[in-house]
Amino acid sequence: MNVIQAIGARVIARIEEMGAMLLFLLRSFGWLFRPPLRLFQIIKQLHFVGFKSTFVVILTALFTGMVLALQGYYSLRKFGSEGLLGSAVALSMIRELGPVLASLMVTARAGSAMTAEIGIMRITEQIDALETMAINSLQYLITPKMVASLISVPLLVALFDVVGIGGGYVVGVKLLGISGGSYWSSIESAVEWKDIYGGILKSISFGLIISWVCCYKGYFTKMSAEGLGKATTESVVLASVLILVWDYFLTSVLL
Amino acid sequence: MRPSIIIQLKGVDKTLGGQAVLRGLDLGIPKGDITTIIGPSGEGKSVLLKHIIGLIRPDRGQVLVDGVDLAQIHDRELNEIRKKFSMLFQSAALFDSMNVFDNVAFPLREKRLVSESDVKKFVPEMLERVGLEDMGHKFPAELSGGMKKRAGLARALVVGPEIILFDEPTTGLDPLMAYAIHELILSMHKTFGFTGIMVSHEIPEIFSISDWVAMLKNGKILAVERSDKFQRLSDPLVREFISVPHAVEAEKSEKVEVTR
Numbered sequence: 424m425n426v427i428q429a430i431g432a433r434v435i436a437r438i439e440e441m442g443a444m445l446l447f448l449l450r451s452f453g454w455l456f457r458p459p460l461r462l463f464q465i466i467k468q469l470h471f472v473g474f475k476s477t478f479v480v481i482l483t484a485l486f487t488g489m490v491l492a493l494q495g496y497y498s499l500r501k502f503g504s505e506g507l508l509g510s511a512v513a514l515s516m517i518r519e520l521g522p523v524l525a526s527l528m529v530t531a532r533a534g535s536a537m538t539a540e541i542g543i544m545r546i547t548e549q550i551d552a553l554e555t556m557a558i559n560s561l562q563y564l565i566t567p568k569m570v571a572s573l574i575s576v577p578l579l580v581a582l583f584d585v586v587g588i589g590g591g592y593v594v595g596v597k598l599l600g601i602s603g604g605s606y607w608s609s610i611e612s613a614v615e616w617k618d619i620y621g622g623i624l625k626s627i628s629f630g631l632i633i634s635w636v637c638c639y640k641g642y643f644t645k646m647s648a649e650g651l652g653k654a655t656t657e658s659v660v661l662a663s664v665l666i667l668v669w670d671y672f673l674t675s676v677l678l
Numbered sequence: 679m680r681p682s683i684i685i686q687l688k689g690v691d692k693t694l695g696g697q698a699v700l701r702g703l704d705l706g707i708p709k710g711d712i713t714t715i716i717g718p719s720g721e722g723k724s725v726l727l728k729h730i731i732g733l734i735r736p737d738r739g740q741v742l743v744d745g746v747d748l749a750q751i752h753d754r755e756l757n758e759i760r761k762k763f764s765m766l767f768q769s770a771a772l773f774d775s776m777n778v779f780d781n782v783a784f785p786l787r788e789k790r791l792v793s794e795s796d797v798k799k800f801v802p803e804m805l806e807r808v809g810l811e812d813m814g815h816k817f818p819a820e821l822s823g824g825m826k827k828r829a830g831l832a833r834a835l836v837v838g839p840e841i842i843l844f845d846e847p848t849t850g851l852d853p854l855m856a857y858a859i860h861e862l863i864l865s866m867h868k869t870f871g872f873t874g875i876m877v878s879h880e881i882p883e884i885f886s887i888s889d890w891v892a893m894l895k896n897g898k899i900l901a902v903e904r905s906d907k908f909q910r911l912s913d914p915l916v917r918e919f920i921s922v923p924h925a926v927e928a929e930k931s932e933k934v935e936v937t938r
Contacts, residue, residue: 543774552771555731555764555843556785557757 447561447639451569454562464567472533472568472634473575477582479528484583487520488512488590495591496599505599509606510613512591516584517614517622523670525583526629529576530662534637537568538658541641542651550642565642569634576630577623584622621677628673629666636662684709684841684873685730690739692725699725701897702739712867712874714884714905717894718919723877724768726894727843730875731763732756743841761789764834765843770826772818772833778805779814782832791837804832808862824855828862835866844876848883856880860887881920885909893919 495511541564544550553560588610596603640658644650685707692700699722707713707730715723728734729741732748741748743759751759764785772781783801786792792800805811808828818826827847834842847863848856860880864887867874878884884891885905892902893916901908901916909920 547769547774548767548771549773551728551733552765552767552773554733555760556788557760558788559753559757 443643444635444639447565447642448635451561451565451638454559454566455570457562461563461567464563465570468567468571469575471536472529472571473578476529476532476575476579479532480525480579480583481586483524483528484521484586485590487524487583488516488587488592489594491515491520491587492591492594492599496595496601505601506605507609507613508591508595508601509588510609512595513584513588513610513614514618516587516591517618519670519674521580521584521587522622522625522629523666525580526576526626526633526666527663529572529579529630530633530637530659530666533572534633534662535655535659537634537637538641538644538655539651541565541638542644542654545642545644546646546648546651560642565638568638569631572630572634573627574630576633577626580622580626580629617677621674624677625670625673628669632665632669633662636665682709683707684744685875686740686742687726687729688740688742690726690729690736690741692722692729692734692737694722694725699897700729700736703894703898705892705899705902707873707875708890709873710871711889712863712876712887713890713892713902714876714878714888715892715894716878716881716884716919717900719879721894722897723894724845727765727845727875727877731760731765731843761837762840763843764837764839764841766827766830766834766845766847768845768849770818770830772821772826772829774818777815777817778810778821778829781818781829782814782836785833785837789837800836801832804836805829807835807866808832809858824851824859827851827855827859831859831862831866835870838870839872841873841875844874844878846877846879848878848880856883863887882909895919 491512492508495508496505499505499507499511541550544564550560550564553563592603592606595601596606637658640654640661644654683706687703687705690700690703691698703726705726715726717723725734729736729748730743732741735749739749743762746755746759748756748759772778773784776784779801782804783797786797786800787794802811802814805814808831810825810828810832813821813825813829818829821829831847844863848859851859860883863874863876866872876884876888885908888905890902891905891908893900893908895915901911901913903911908916911917
């Protein structure tokens with residue numbers, strides 16, 4: 424009986440947490456439509472989540488594009504169709520690797536920092552201090568982060584795609600010697616609006632997942648240094664897993 | 679004659695983490711005075727303080743501020759009530775992303791109480807009052823514990839609140855700094871005449887700065903009395919609690935004498 428009780432308690436706790444997460448999301452977005460609009464906070468977060476992630480996104484995108492070109496060249500040469508390298512690189516980038524890898528990088532860089540920042544504010548009573556000043560802490564802290572993620576993740580993904588395709592060009596054309604014309608023309612003929620649209624949709628939903636999970640875990644941090652460490656780890660792991668799982672379902676629907 | 683009551687707690691029950699912290703607590707806070715809540719650690723003194731400003735809502739009972747029950751109102755109305763309040767937190771709770779000046783200016787700017795040029799006038803004045811002139815550019819991480827408390831006090835006072843809550847304002851400070859903070863609270867109280875509610879362990883110092891003292895024990899108010907009368911109460915639990923620090927002090931001085 425005790426085993427069943429324990430399982431039941433865990434299941435109930437999980438369902439309760441899912442409910443709490445959903446309410447957290449809805450309330451945070453609800454506060455977007457009530458004055459005052461925290462424009463300065465949103466811009467600050469855009470700078471933090473978006474601009475400050477550009478370097479790591481460019482770096483990872485470059486090497487992802489380059490290795491894709493290497494691997495693609497190896498595979499395509501077996502069928503004598505190296506000319507399709509451009510489309511292979513571009514389609515994998517735009518449809519899959521761009522949204523997923525850029526989002527994972529943003530999770531690691533900005534998401535973990537979000538959890539830690541909000542968690543420290545919770546532990547040191549700064550969130551309570553906001554509330555006592557008649558300032559809604561969700562509106563002041565969480566809503567700007569969510570808005571900033573929703574805007575900057577798609578932009579970072581677009582940057583990732585472009586740099587990745589460029590990296591593929593450098594390796595495929597400059598190093599491996601396929602013709603530049605066929606690289607670009609194969610991209611032009613293979614990539615459709617549907618591919619780009621799917622990538623954008625993915626990146627918006629990943630932006631939501633990152634800010635939602637990371638802010639939630641920070642906001643409800645247990646009141647200790649250990650709790651904060653745990654919350655940061657959990658937020659990165661949960662956000663990354665959710666991105667990959669959601670990616671599968673979204674791809675299967677969009678295909 | 680008892681002064682008018684500004685905050686009234688009636689039959690407040692609160693269970694946190696499966697433990698009954700407050701059990702049918704009743705307490706009235708007189709307007710314009712400083713009331714200090716004492717009691718053993720872990721008795722829920724901070725929890726009581728957080729009920730008064732609506733950070734925690736009671737499971738049962740009423741928390742009446744000027745006759746409005748905080749347990750029954752929505753966030754928006756609660757925010758209106760909170761404009762009467764300021765709170766000095768145990769850790770001072772300064773925003774560490776901002777320097778001292780911006781921390782103190784924060785509630786003024788947020789509530790748009792005054793123009794930016796007045797902010798530039800009021801904030802340095804307030805910093806000077808708490809002894810932090812020329813510290814405006816420093817960040818909380820660069821301040822000592824006592825300076826943080828001073829900055830927190832400036833931030834609490836700058837909006838001219840009717841009621842200020844002090845959550846252990848001197849915990850973690852050396853005796854000299856604790857004395858300075860107590861003196862500061864007293865002189866600010868004389869200047870601004872707010873209603874003060876303090877949670878503190880500093881016996882016997884609190885008797886000289888408080889008008890009223892209330893003791894929290896087993897989730898209820900065991901006794902509440904004028905500060906001078908409180909010290910003469912005969913209740914054994916009160917006696918035990920307020921005399922323990924003296925006993926410890928006495929023991930310390932005896933030891934010193936022995937080692938000499």
